Amino acid sequence: xxxxxxxxGDGIGPEVIREAVEVLARVAPDVETETGLIGxxxxxxxxxxxxxxxxxxxxxxxxxLLGAVGGPRWDGLEQDRKPERGLLGLRKELExxxxxxxxxVIPALADAxxxxxxxxxxxxxxxxRELTGGIYxxxxxxxxxxxxxxxAFNTMVYTEPEVRRIARVAFETAGRRxxxxxxxxxxxxxDVSAFWNEIVEDVAPEFPDVTLEHQLVDSMAMVLLRDAAxxxxxxxxxxxxxxxxxxxxxxxxxxxxxxxxxxxDGGRGLFxxxxxxAPDIAGRDAANPLATILSxxxxxxxxxxxxxxxxxxxxxxxxxxxxGWRTADLARGDEKPIGTREMGERVRAALGxx
Ligand code: NAD
Numbered sequence: 001x002x003x004x005x006x007x008x009g010d011g012i013g014p015e016v017i018r019e020a021v022e023v024l025a026r027v028a029p030d031v032e033t034e035t036g037l038i039g040x041x042x043x044x045x046x047x048x049x050x051x052x053x054x055x056x057x058x059x060x061x062x063x064x065l066l067g068a069v070g071g072p073r074w075d076g077l078e079q080d081r082k083p084e085r086g087l088l089g090l091r092k093e094l095e096x097x098x099x100x101x102x103x104x105v106i107p108a109l110a111d112a113x114x115x116x117x118x119x120x121x122x123x124x125x126x127x128x129r130e131l132t133g134g135i136y137x138x139x140x141x142x143x144x145x146x147x148x149x150x151x152a153f154n155t156m157v158y159t160e161p162e163v164r165r166i167a168r169v170a171f172e173t174a175g176r177r178x179x180x181x182x183x184x185x186x187x188x189x190x191d192v193s194a195f196w197n198e199i200v201e202d203v204a205p206e207f208p209d210v211t212l213e214h215q216l217v218d219s220m221a222m223v224l225l226r227d228a229a230x231x232x233x234x235x236x237x238x239x240x241x242x243x244x245x246x247x248x249x250x251x252x253x254x255x256x257x258x259x260x261x262x263x264x265d266g267g268r269g270l271f272x273x274x275x276x277x278a279p280d281i282a283g284r285d286a287a288n289p290l291a292t293i294l295s296x297x298x299x300x301x302x303x304x305x306x307x308x309x310x311x312x313x314x315x316x317x318x319x320x321x322x323x324g325w326r327t328a329d330l331a332r333g334d335e336k337p338i339g340t341r342e343m344g345e346r347v348r349a350a351l352g353x354x
Contacts, residue, residue, distance in 0.1 A: 002304055003032045005061040007054065010040040010074075010083060011277025012287035012340075013067025019289035019344025020065065020296045023316075026351050027309040028300065034061070038090065039069025039083035039277075049086030055093055063303040064090065064270045067292065068277035091131070096262035096270055097162070098169040099129040099241065100298070103248035103258065105228075108321040109330060112253035115225065120251060122229040126177065127248055128170040129241025131262060133162045136238050156192045158237065163199035167235065169263065171207035174233035176307065180211045184220050184236045184244060196237060220244060224251070249274060256288030256329045259295035261302050271299040281328075285339035288327040290317055293347055316350035 006021055008014035021033060036054040043049050049069070058064050069083040079085070105113060105123040113120045138155035145151070174181045183200050187193040197214060204212045215223065217240045224231070224244065228251050236244055249258055258274040273291030281287055294317060301310035321330075325346050328337040338346070 002030075002063065003034060003061045004299070005054075005057050005064045006033050006035045007038040007064060007066045008035065008041070009038050009067040009069040009277065010071045011068055011279045011282040013039075013069070013277055015282070015285070015287050015340045016273065016289040016292040017065065017067040019340060019347070020292040022344060023293050023313060023347060023351070024065075024296045024299070026348050027296075027312055028304065028306065031304065033065075038066065038086045040071055040074045042086060043074060043077075043081065043083060049081065049083050050089040050093075054086075055090070058090060058094060062094075062266065062268045063299060064094075065292075065295065065299060066090075066270060066272040068273065068275065070277050071279045071282075091262055091270060094268050094270065095132070095264045096268065097130065097132040098166055098263050099131040099245075100126055100169075100173065100261040100263065100302070101129070101245045101249065101258065101274065102126040102260075102294075102298075103228075103245075103252050105252050106257065106318060106321055108318070108324075109252075109254055109257065111332065112330065113251055114253060115251060119226065120228065123251060124178075125228060125231040125234055125248060126173060127234045127236060127241055127245040128166065128173055129236050129245055130158075130162065130166040130238045131241075132238075133158055134238035156190065156237075156239070158192055158196055160199055163196050164203055165265070167200045167203040168206070170233055170235035171203065171210050174210045175207060176301070178232040179209055180213070180232040182220075182231050182234050183212060183214045184217050184234060184240045185214060186217050186240075187214075188216065193237075200235065217244070221247060224248060254288075254330060256291055256327065257294070258291050259298050261295070261298045263302055267303055267305075269299065269303040271295040271303070285341055286328050286337075287340045288329050289340050289344050290327075290347075293317060293344070312351060313347075316347045319350045320346045 008017040135156035138157040185193040263269040297310040297313040331337040
């Protein structure tokens with residue numbers, strides 16, 4: 001029996017999570033859910049952003065659906081008590097080393113992109129970013145003074161096992177999609193990138209139906225704007241993925257639409273919208289729940305291995321948008337927006353019976 005730990009969190013988190021959990025119940029009625037505390041909500045009740053009880057249950061379930069954490073009420077707290085610490089702690093404790101961020105341009109929303117329509121037609125890519133290694137964690141790091149000159153430094157380091165496991169996630173992901181991996185690197189300058197590329201090349205023959213190409217990160221930043229539709233699965237080390245995934249997200253133009261997954265070994269995963277807790281609209285039935293509903297689709301595909309159910313959820317979202325329904329963040333001109341609750345209900349109606 002699969003159980004999913006649901007962590008609504010703060011701000012609009014509980015509102016968007018409610019809609020997403022009802023969608024999950026519709027397409028996978030056998031999956032049980034339980035609810036826990038994280039972020040500011042956890043701080044208010046237990047004085048810590050990641051209570052031991054939440055962590056224990058996250059380990060037991062292995063699969064977590066999260067809303068968002070944070071808000072101005074907790075901004076004044078010291079760094080290690082902030083709500084965001086709860087989320088970082090959870091990713092670390094579950095050893096979620098691969099971050100998956102799809103950036104599809106949904107045809108009905110193509111005009112939300114800041115790029116010209118011909119540049120975004122057919123865009124449907126996913127960034128697979130290494131999340132627990134590279135320059136963000138490498139040692140040595142810090143500051144010192146040499147001969148009276150102050151300096152600061154970080155270390156970009158990857159071990160062979162770290163590169164192998166993230167490369168496999170990328171090839172597996174591409175295998176379920178259009179079977180092409182674009183590996184982003186800077187091997188013309190960085191030794192660590194040349195090493196990374198060698199390991200990726202070494203893993204590639206394990207996936208004979210997937211094509212591998214390499215792209216320098218600077219050139220990737222440009223080609224992504226000119227020809228994003230040519231990419232399928234984009235594999236990046238931590239630093240490059242941080243930047244390239246935000247650039248890809250911007251191409252779609254709608255923050256309220258973007259899901260994400262952070263996955264580890266053994267089916268473990270944390271599924272959450274890319275956006276934050278949006279305190280400016282919290283509690284007003286104004287949030288777009290689709291990013292969280294699409295995070296449920298990722299959960300179904302990656303953690304529960306139910307690609308058919310995932311496809312049903314995506315098709316229902318597409319149908320509701322094609323019918324012209326928009327939350328306030330998506331509405332243009334004289335389009336009349338609907339609320340969080342109604343958007344959820346319309347997606348469930350589009351799903352039909354279970
Ligand atoms: P945000 O993503 O919460 O909001 C940015 C803007 O987008 C706001 O105007 C907001 O109203 C709008 N928006 C976001 N999601 C929306 C949705 N689903 N529907 C409609 N509009 C939406 O980013 P922020 O304002 O920089 O941060 C607010 C809080 O969220 C901060 O405390 C921040 O630390 C936290 N945060 C949390 C996460 C997370 O939980 N993963 C991620 C980013 C920010």
